[in-house]
Amino acid sequence: MDFQERTLTSPAAQSMRKLVEEFKKLPGISLKAAQKLSYSVLCEPKFKEILKNIIDISENVEICEKCGTFKPAGENCANCADDSDVICVVATYGDMSAIERNGCFKGSFHILGGLIEPLEHILPENLRIAELKERVLANPGKEILLALPFSIEGDATTLYIKDSLENCDVKLSRIARGLPAGAAPDVLDRRTVLEAFNGKTYIN
Numbered sequence: 614m615d616f617q618e619r620t621l622t623s624p625a626a627q628s629m630r631k632l633v634e635e636f637k638k639l640p641g642i643s644l645k646a647a648q649k650l651s652y653s654v655l656c657e658p659k660f661k662e663i664l665k666n667i668i669d670i671s672e673n674v675e676i677c678e679k680c681g682t683f684k685p686a687g688e689n690c691a692n693c694a695d696d697s698d699v700i701c702v703v704a705t706y707g708d709m710s711a712i713e714r715n716g717c718f719k720g721s722f723h724i725l726g727g728l729i730e731p732l733e734h735i736l737p738e739n740l741r742i743a744e745l746k747e748r749v750l751a752n753p754g755k756e757i758l759l760a761l762p763f764s765i766e767g768d769a770t771t772l773y774i775k776d777s778l779e780n781c782d783v784k785l786s787r788i789a790r791g792l793p794a795g796a797a798p799d800v801l802d803r804r805t806v807l808e809a810f811n812g813k814t815y816i817n
């Protein structure tokens with residue numbers, strides 16, 4: 614075994630390779646980025662501290678199975694307990710953050726976890742639509758405000774939700790048209806989001 618072979622198969626080199634593989638499992642991390650992160654973690658003590666902090670913080674937070682928002686681990690969900698008259702339905706956590714940041718809605722949220730996209734194998738059962746119906750049945754007389762994009766997927770999801778809630782005691786509304794086609798609230802500026810919320814229409 615020559616020097617290069619010994620170096621590549623040494624326990625330290627194998628650990629480094631495992632570390633790179635682990636980082637690569639994270640979304641958006643390329644091989645190059647994974648190598649850079651692995652090197653930083655091994656060479657600089659402060660990076661080990663950052664990783665520990667990430668684990669500590671993430672262990673204290675979990676996703677509420679009913680509404681899809683984040684809640685303190687092991688505790689009741691404040692968003693589900695919010696008894697405001699309107700529940701705002703969004704596709705993603707990013708959309709909810711954008712709406713909260715813009716201050717145009719201050720009630721309870723429901724995060725679907727995406728939009729219906731059969732070609733991407735995202736079907737209604739992969740989204741929190743059944744959970745939305747459960748919330749509606751448990752809270753009759755509420756308004757469900759759909760803040761979904763005006764795209765093929767957004768329209769398909771809206772139609773599916775409308776059908777699912779057909780015989781329920783619920784008012785169903787959707788934010789106004791006027792949003793650029795395919796744009797989610799996540800990427801829109803405050804004025805556009807405000808106008809969309811102010812011009813909502815009832816669809817049932």
Ligand SMILES: [Zn+2]
Pocket residue numbers: 677678679680681682690691692693694
């Ligand atoms: Zn919840």
